[in-house]
Amino acid sequence: MVSFFCVLFSFFFLCSHVSSADTISADFTLSGDQTIFSSGGTFKMGFFQPGTSSNFYIGMWYQQLSKQTVVWVANRDKPVSDKSTSVLKISDGNLVLLEGNNQTPVWSTGLNSSSARQAVLLDDGNLVLRDDSGSVLWQSFDHPGDTWLPGAKIRYDKRTKKSQRLTSWTSIEDPSPGLFSLELDESTAYKILWNGSTEYWSSGPWNNQSKLFDSVPEMRLNYIFNYSFFSNATESYFTYSMYNTQNISRLVMDVSGQIRQSTWLNNNNQWNLFWSQPRQRCQVYSYCGSFGICNDKSLPFCQCPQGFRPKSQKDWDVQDYSAGCVRKTELQCSRGVINQFLPLTNVKLPDNLEVWGITTFTICGSTCLGNCSCMAYAHDESSNRCLMWTKDVLNLRQLEEDYSEGNTLYLRLSASDMPSSSSSGKSNKAMIFGAVLGSLGALALVLLAVIIMLRYCRRKRMRAEKSDGTL
Incomplete structure (x- = not known):
């Protein structure tokens, strides 16, 4: 009889353990x-640590892959x-993360309702919070991170005019929201943004006739993914599934600023890049941060x-270049310290430029040199515009x-x-000499004009005095 109850107890324990293997509940x-x-x-x-980070996070990853992919x-x-x-744990109708002996709240699903009873991890990668009736109160698919799994949707809400966002990690060892995000806009086009504002890639609007996004013609050749787009009076969204459900695939808003679709290759035990946009890293806006130079060939x-x-x-060692570059020696032009200009040839001129005016190359350089706020300048030979940068x-x-369309930024x-000795250094010295010479020449012309005007006024006054004397 004792043996019978032991076996029975073990059976119920096993059943209880199996049934709760995918569930977080009060028990x-x-x-x-x-x-x-x-x-x-x-x-x-469960809890995981990204890379060599000492921090812990609650995350979800593929169980069967040899490489942990969160x-x-x-x-x-x-x-x-x-x-x-x-x-x-489940607490007060929410799924919450508590830390330390004081059980300080760190994260919560943030529901006002107190009816949630369990959180279940589904086999499509969706974590759902349910009440006693099984109704879904909250789901992770509505709160995406950097990964878009098959079956999930990135929506645009036509009532609130807001879109869900897929947001990159800051770096491969830091899952905090990075600078790059993907969202659907009201024109039914997906766009990638830098810092939540600057758009640098768009899929083009959805074409109902051809069943693809206008700027993604590769969708025609697809034989792996089943795409679908839905739109009604309240929302629009795009989703995809796998023709072969045995294949593993994901879309990621990568730390590189590219949206990447990859499939898992079992034979090679690695992810195979299927599609990405923008195609080149340097097409990603400000990929290298302030003062950084992006080069697709290096x-x-x-x-x-x-x-x-x-x-x-x-950060650079873990491929996070967003902080950019800083000067080795701070500028001190206001204290009379000599500054010079380094010519960067054949570059695409950076954004946030200011048009100073129409003038010569020499005067443009001397003007920037005389303005301590001027970080760089360029001269547009076709229009004689003087371009300056007073910010990063x-x-x-x-x-x-x-x-052929490259420019030179000073x-x-x-x-x-x-540089102590280089062709760029020589050309820069010549440019500085020309700038100073041009500045002195301009100053001499102004002084000459003032002298001529003073002499003219003096002669006119003397004539007036003589005229008064004769009268």
Whole structure:
């Protein structure tokens, strides 16, 4: 009889354990090394550390792949330092993450209702919060991170005129929201934004006749993905599925600023890039940050110009170039310290320029030299426009040597950071000499005009005095 009850108890324990393997409830929480699995074994959820980071996050990743690939993070901008004292649980009708002995709230699903009873990890990668009746109160598919899984939707709400966003990680070791995001706009086009505002790629609007986005003709050749677009009076959204459900695929708003669609190759145990936009890294807006130069023909793609260094070498080592470059020697032109200009040839001129006026190259250079706020200048020979940059230089791109539309940007440097001996240094010295000479020439012309005017006024006054004397 004792043996019978032991077997019976073990059976019920096993059944209870299996039934809760994909569920967080009042009877089962996540802490330390505990995990849950989706019913089909595709996804796993628990605490993880990205790369060499010392921070812990609650995340979801593929269970069966040899390379851990995280597809969703709950507390992406609020990591915890100790997973053993942190717990993910159902509390007051919400799924919450609590940290430390004081159980400080870190993250929550944020529902006003208190009817949620369990969180279930589904085999499509969706984490759903349900009440006693099984109704879905909250789901992770409505709160995307950087990954767009098959079956999920990135919506545009026509009532609120707001779109869900797919947002990149800051770096490969930091899942906090980065600078790059993908969203659907009211014209039914997906666009990629830098810093939530500057658009640098668009899919073009959805074409109902051809069943593709106008700027993504590759969709015609597709044989792996089944695409569909839906729009009514309240919302628009795009979704996709796999023709072969045994294949594993994902769309990611990558830290590179590219949207990337990849499929998993079992034979090679790696992700295979299927499609990406923009095609070149340097087409990503401000990919290399302030004063950074992007070059598609070099590795790494980002470099700092002469006289500059990475603002954070640690970030650059993990392919996060967003902080850009900083000067090795700060400018001190207001104190009489000599500054010079480094010519960067055959580049795409950076954004945020200011048109100073129509003038010669020489006067343009001397004007920038005399303005301590001027960080760089360029002269448009076709229109004689003087272009200046009084803020950080952004989106600077090195073009190929045979590219005919390249320009020369003159970047302000402390004289101590200038190349000691090079052709660029010689041309820069000649440019500075010409600029100073031109400035002196302009000043001499002004003084000459003043002298002539004073003499003219003096003669006119003397004539008037003589005239008064004769009368």
